[in-house]
Amino acid sequence: MALIKYKKLSKARGVTVPKDLAANLGMFAGAAVDLVEMKEGILLRKHVPTCVFCGSVESVDTVKGKEICAKCACEMREEINSKYA
Ligand SMILES: [Zn+2]
Incomplete structure (x- = not known):
């Protein structure tokens, strides 16, 4: 951490990440990013898949467009099986 760049927000409160800085971090056009307060x-970082139910970042997969961790998926499966079996 050393590189500090000064940018102004656009009218829509957007900011363009300088090409060299984005490339150094492996962030390319269309890449998902997280804005963390x-x-x-605000911290801008590459998107880290996070479980929508518990906030875990361990063993997270995307199901029907939602990110869910293995633990919550197992709990959900057990709950569904108990209700509909
Ligand atoms: Zn979870």
Whole structure:
């Protein structure tokens, strides 16, 4: 962490990430990113798949467009099986 670039927000509050900075971080056009609210400001990072139910980032997969961890998927399967079996 050393590179600090000064940018202004657009009218739509957007910001363009400088090409060299984005390339250094492996962020390319169309890549999903996370905007994380921090005490100091907003952290922009590559998207980290996160379970929509518990917030875990371990063993997360996408099912029907929603990210879910293996633990929650197992719990959901057990709950569904108990209700509909
Ligand atoms: Zn989960």
